[in-house]
Amino acid sequence: MFGDYSLGDLGSIFVMQGFAGLILFSVYVLMALGLAIIFGQMGVINMAHGEFMILGAYVTWMTSNLFQAYLPSLFSGYFFLAMILAFVASGALGMLVEWALIRHLYKRPLDTLLATWGLSLMLQQGYRSVFGAREVGVELPQWMLGSLHVTESIEVPINGVFVMCLTVLITISVAYVMYKSRWGRQVRAVVQNRIMAGAVGINTEKVDRYTFGLGCGIAGVAGSAFTMIGSTGPTSGQLYIVDTFLVVVFGGAASLLGTIASAFSISQTQSTLEFFMSGSMAKVLTLLAVVGILMLRPQGLFALKVRK
C-alpha cells in the first residue's frame, strides 16, 4: 500500500500516526484513572463512571456560556476554571452518592454494579430533563482549535497535546497523592486490611468517601477535557464506558502502573491496526487480543499481591 507515496510523505505520516497513538493513550489513561482508583482501591464497579464524566462536560459547557455572557474578555482562559469546577462538581456528587448509596453495599460488590447502573440511567434522564435531549456544543477559545505546523506536512492537533499534558499532570498528582501523602497511605492501608486499618485509628468511612469522590472528580476533569474531542449529550458517557472498563480490567484492577501499561498497549495496538485496516476490524482484533491475554492472565497485566 505504500508504493505510491514519497518517502517524505511516509515519514510524516508515521510521525503523525505516532502522535495519534499517543493521544489515544492519553485519552485512555485520563478516562480510566478515576475508575481505576474506585475499582482498584474500593472494589466498587462504578457503572455510572461515564455519567460522572458527562457532568464534567456539562459544567464546562455552563462555564463557557457564563464567560461568554459576563466575562468575554477572559474567555480564552475559561477552560482551566471549568476543569476545576468539573472536578469539584463530579467529586461532590461522587461523595454524595457514596454516602447515600455505595456505603450500604460494600459487603455486596455485585450489587454495586446494579446500583451504579441504575444510577447511570437516572443521571442520564436527569441530564436530559435539565439540559434537553439534544447535544450541546461547547465553544472553545480560539487558541485551543486547529493544529501546530511542525513542518510542511506534519501537523499536530493542539487539543491532543493539551490532553497529553493534562494526563501527565493528573497522573503525577494521583501517584503523588496515593504513594507519598499521608492520606494515600491510609487509602492503601484500608485496601490491604480494612479491619486492622480501622483498629489503628484510620477513619475508614471517611477514607472511602474521599476515595470515591477523588475517582469521580477525576472523571469530571476527563469529561471536561473530552469536550474538545467528543460530544456532550445526556448519553455521551456511554461512549466511553466500555473502553474504560477494558483498560482497567486489562491493567489489573488495583494497580496504577497496570492501568497506564494497559492503556498504552491497547491504544498502540488499536491505532496501528486502524491504520492498516478498517476501524471496526481494528477494534475486533484489539478486543480479541485482550480477551486472549486475559485468558492467560486473568488478574490483568499487573496485580497487587493482597493477602486473601
Add this chain to the structure above:
Amino acid sequence: MSDEANKGLLSPLRRKLLMGMAAVPAITMLPRASFAQAPATSAVNTTGLAVTDTEVTVGILHSATGTMAISETGSIQAEKLAIEQINAAGGVLGRKIKFIQEDGASDWPTFAEKAKKLLVNDKVAAIMGCWTSASRKAVLPVVEQYNGMLYYPTFYEGLEQSKNVIYTGQEATQQILAGLNWIAKEKGAKSFFFIGSDYIWPRTSNKIARKHVENVLKGKVVGEEYYPLGNTQFNSVINKIKLTKPDVIFTDVVGGSNVAFYKQLKAAGIDLSKQALLTISVTEDEIDGIGGENIAGAYACMKYFQSLDNANNKAFVSAFKKMWGEKTVIGDVTQAAYLGPWLWKLTVEKAGSFDVDKIAAASPGVEFKGAPEGYVRIHENHHLWSKTRVGRAKLDGQFELIFETADLVEPDPFPKGYQ
C-alpha cells in the same frame, strides 16, 4: 347500552353546535374549513378505528428517552406542530386530531410493543413515528399485521416498500446521486474517500455511492472505512485521508461520533474551505452539537435546509420557533416529520375515509403544496417525489443553499444497477 343511546341522541346536536361554532372563523379566514360538512362516522370509519363524530386519534411513536432522543425530539415537535395547525384549520373531515404519544425509549422491541398498543388498544388511525431503520424494521411487521398506517420521516437506505408505510424522507439514491453529480461537475472531483458508522444505512448508502462514482462518474474510491457506532477517536483515519489526498471526503458518520469526527478533522489541520467534504448525515440538529466553527465549509446533501427561501418555509420556521423556542433548529428529518400529519390529512380527505386500506390506495398522487421544502407528491411506491439540495455549512450552524435539482427526483427504493 345507555351510553350508546346517549351518543346517538347527542351527536346530531353536538354536530350542529360545532357547525355554528365553526362557521364564524370559517367565513373569515378559512374558506375550506371542513367542520361544516363533517360526514357521518359510520361512513368514514368502517374498521373500528378511534374516530368519533368530533375527534380522530393518531399515535406519535418516537424515542423521548434514551440515546436516540437527541435526534427524535425534533420529529416529535414537528408532528405536534402539524397536528395543532391542522386542528386550527378545521381538522380532518370535520374532526379534531387528538394524539397519543408513546415513548420508544431508543429500544427496538419497545417500539414494536408500543406500536401494537397504539394499533390494538388505542385503535389509532395512523402512527407518526420511528426514526432509525432498526426501529422501523421492528414496527413494520406490526403495522402490516394489524393493518395500521405509519408515516416515517427519516432519510434511509431504501430497499423497502410497504402498503402500510409512507416514507416522507428520501431514500438513498434520491439523497445521494444528485449530490455526487453536482460535486463531480462543480469541483471536478475524481477521487473519493468514504467514511461511515458501521451499520446498515451507511454501508448501503456507500455501496450505492461507490457504484455511482465508479460506473457513472468514472471516478475512484480511494478508501472506504467504517467505525463502530459511538467511536470517538478518528485520528488514524484522518491520517489516512491526509495520505490519500482525496478530492472529496464523503461521510455518513452518525450520532456522537459525528461530533468527535469533525472536531478532530479540524484539529488535524484539514481546512474544509479547501478540502471538499460531502456529508449525508449532518443536519442543523447535528451542527448544534458539533459546533458551527468545526464544520463550516462542509457540504451536506439533503432535501431541506432551515434557510430555504420560500414563503411556506418562512411560515413554518416562525411557527416552529414560536411553539418550541427561538433557539431550536430545524433539520431535514424534522421537516419530513412535519409532512406526515399533513400528508395523512390530505390523503384522508382525498379518500373520504379514515380506513387504512382506502388511505393506502389513495396515497399515490397526493400532493402537498404547503410543504416547507416546496411541493411534494406521493409516488406509487409510497415514497415522496422531492428535490435534492446541496447546502454549505456556515459558522452560525445554518446551511447556505448552493444547489438544487431543477425537477423533483423520482424515489427509487430498489435501484437497478446499484445493489
